[in-house]
Amino acid sequence: MAAAAVECPQPNQRQPWKCRKLASRTDFFYVRNHGVPPEVLAAQFTASQAFFALDVNHKLDIAASKSKIYRGYTAMADEKLDAGNQSQGDTKEGLYIGREVAADAEEASKSFHGPNQWPPEDLVPGFRVAMEAYQAAMMQLAFRLLRLLALALKLPPEGLHADFDRPIATLRPLHYGPEISDPEKGIFGCGAHSDYGVLTILASDTNKALQIEVAGQWVDVEPKPGCFIINLGDMLQRWTNDLFKSTRHRVISVCGRDRYSTAFFFEPSFETMVSVLPQCCTPERPAKYLPMKFGDYLLNKYQQTHGSFEHSPSLG
Numbered sequence: 001m002a003a004a005a006v007e008c009p010q011p012n013q014r015q016p017w018k019c020r021k022l023a024s025r026t027d028f029f030y031v032r033n034h035g036v037p038p039e040v041l042a043a044q045f046t047a048s049q050a051f052f053a054l055d056v057n058h059k060l061d062i063a064a065s066k067s068k069i070y071r072g073y074t075a076m077a078d079e080k081l082d083a084g085n086q087s088q089g090d091t092k093e094g095l096y097i098g099r100e101v102a103a104d105a106e107e108a109s110k111s112f113h114g115p116n117q118w119p120p121e122d123l124v125p126g127f128r129v130a131m132e133a134y135q136a137a138m139m140q141l142a143f144r145l146l147r148l149l150a151l152a153l154k155l156p157p158e159g160l161h162a163d164f165d166r167p168i169a170t171l172r173p174l175h176y177g178p179e180i181s182d183p184e185k186g187i188f189g190c191g192a193h194s195d196y197g198v199l200t201i202l203a204s205d206t207n208k209a210l211q212i213e214v215a216g217q218w219v220d221v222e223p224k225p226g227c228f229i230i231n232l233g234d235m236l237q238r239w240t241n242d243l244f245k246s247t248r249h250r251v252i253s254v255c256g257r258d259r260y261s262t263a264f265f266f267e268p269s270f271e272t273m274v275s276v277l278p279q280c281c282t283p284e285r286p287a288k289y290l291p292m293k294f295g296d297y298l299l300n301k302y303q304q305t306h307g308s309f310e311h312s313p314s315l316g
């Protein structure tokens with residue numbers, strides 16, 4: 001088991017070394033004492049199950065492919081995260097919920113920014129309220145973890161905050177169908193990939209299915225009661241010049257039952273130019289990456305991995 005539990009320190013507590021050691025060694029870890037009320041988490045899962053139980057036509061009414069900003073529903077098999085090794089799309093469906101931005105706000109002129117698409121209240125009563133409460137809790141936790149990462153990088157606690165003034169913070173409830181994965185045949189709950197942003201906070205039901213790649217081997221990451229699973233993304237790897245890695249992971253459905261998980265992808269502002277931090281360079285270890293605009297990276301990833309986004313209109 002590669003992952004380890006880390007107590008989530010208060011922002012003013014200076015415990016960065018534990019995090020630095022963990023993050024640079026394992027890249028996936030658990031967080032407990034995170035302050036997210038259990039009832040907020042439970043209500044989110046109840047709402048997610050009710051949404052995915054809807055008739056597919058109701059779900060397709062709010063398809064993400066209809067929105068210029070990649071918000072909304074993605075159907076079973078729409079996403080294929082590891083095209084080279086998959087014979088079919090991931091055996092999962094999902095719903096992209098971003099930071100709510102009014103349609104007439106200046107921000108709404110950019111990809112990934114604008115109003116969300118919600119299922120009608122009468123079809124899934126309480127859905128929006130439950131998701132927004134959980135999203136707010138995730139945002140708070142993500143900023144606490146960002147402080148911890150900054151301290152681990154020998155920066156002031158808010159040393160990374162400037163690039164998150166308008167974060168692309170996306171909540172994504174997921175539902176995996178009962179189809180059993182068969183890697184030999186290219187059938188996966190979710191193909192191998194690394195996440196695109198800075199950190200992902202994952203909540204899973206009790207089904208064991210997530211695996212991470214450690215030294216060429218796939219290792220199970222079991223859900224632990226009261227804990228979230230945290231993994232680090234591609235932008236953190238770039239910023240830290242590979243000190244912190246974005247680990248490849250996948251979902252192998254083995255139990256023949258439906259599985260529900262919800263990811264919260266915490267990502268920098270669209271315009272952020274991600275350049276290697278000077279703290280992470282030495283003469284022996286010069287910067288390995290050129291500066292890159294995060295929004296361009298994200299757009300490219302979404303379009304490459306979702307069948308329905310291939311011809312999506314986008315705002316750039």
Ligand SMILES: O=C(O)CCC(=O)C(=O)O
Nearest residue numbers: 174190204210251261263
């Ligand atoms: O469902 C899971 O456990 C993982 C999902 C995931 O890796 C993702 O959506 O990026």
Ligand SMILES: [Fe+2]
Nearest residue numbers: 193194195249
């Ligand atoms: Fe992932």
